[in-house]
Ligand code: SF4
């Protein structure tokens with residue numbers, strides 16, 4: 001099969017919903033594919049940029065058809081009904097090979113082919129001032145005041161990561177838990193930017209504490225071009241007012257999740273674990289949609305589940321594997337090749353993580369901290 005010239009690994013993403021697009025973009029680009037275009041039917045998104053890639057209307061696909069060479073389209077939308085509508089529309093294209101993200105990840109074995117890191121996440125704290133049902137980072141189960149990332153540890157890890165990657169990381173995410181609960185949250189973007197001058201720095205926040213932050217926090221966001229990603233929840237908070245005040249200060253803001261409107265209430269999704277294990281860990285790893293590289297205390301993990309499983313184990317007194325045995329110590333590997341090879345393998349926790357049966361979304365509510373929120 002012949003692909004478009006000089007874009008052997010080029011793909012086109014279809015669907016520009018923020019959350020789905022983000023979840024697909026990271027493993028696709030980490031596996032070395034180049035996203036040549038993003039397509040969405042919504043006129044309002046036309047011309048907007050996502051990682052420098054312009055969002056275009058479906059008519060743009062004609063450009064690829066005219067080349068009369070095979071090309072690949074990945075539908076990032078998850079709702080089954082919408083996926084079948086899109087597949088029907090795209091069936092008229094003669095040269096396109098069309099996948100859902102799930103189909104693509106499995107067909108290309110993306111998770112086992114890490115070549116670089118599109119994004120690395122750090123927790124500034126593990127706990128949160130909210131407590132959401134099924135929180136995928138187990139934050140409701142984290143001890144309050146249990147962990148605050150130390151600047152010297154962050155420096156050490158950023159320095160080593162920069163050595164290994166030569167600074168080639170698209171995005172560093174400062175997250176949690178709720179990162180603004182760290183009393184020195186403002187200092188981490190300066191450190192990240194020092195070691196990764198070309199990398200976009202994101203802070204993921206529920207925005208509930210933004211109004212209480214000191215000037216040094218806002219100054220750090222401006223100085224380091226930090227983009228705040230606000231996750232919206234159905235709580236009593238005036239998001240628009242917060243966004244306006246941040247933008248007035250010159251801070252970039254994006255709503256990092258969809259939902260939380262009358263026609264689209266906020267839902268929480270989950271990847272269930274099975275305490276008895278015994279599943280095919282390689283298969284679970286191969287079809288896992290939750291890849292999110294997390295660096296915690298010098299160890300790189302393929303996902304939040306594997307990095308923070310101790311929060312679950314400690315709270316419920318269980319013994320699921322990890323976290324250390326799920327990760328790769330970045331201070332022990334010789335080079336980037338060894339790191340990418342080791343992080344491309346299924347981890348012990350994959351045997352307990354039912355990646356093939358994601359739980360259906362449930363309306364957002366406060367976590368009761370019951371084990372059933374995370375297991376089946
Ligand atoms: S706001 Fe985010 S980190 Fe905090 S409990 Fe909710 S989902 Fe978890």
Ligand code: SF4
Pocket residue numbers: 271284285288289290291302303304305306347349350353354355
């Ligand atoms: S532990 Fe679970 S979430 Fe993490 S890579 Fe394995 S299957 Fe995916």
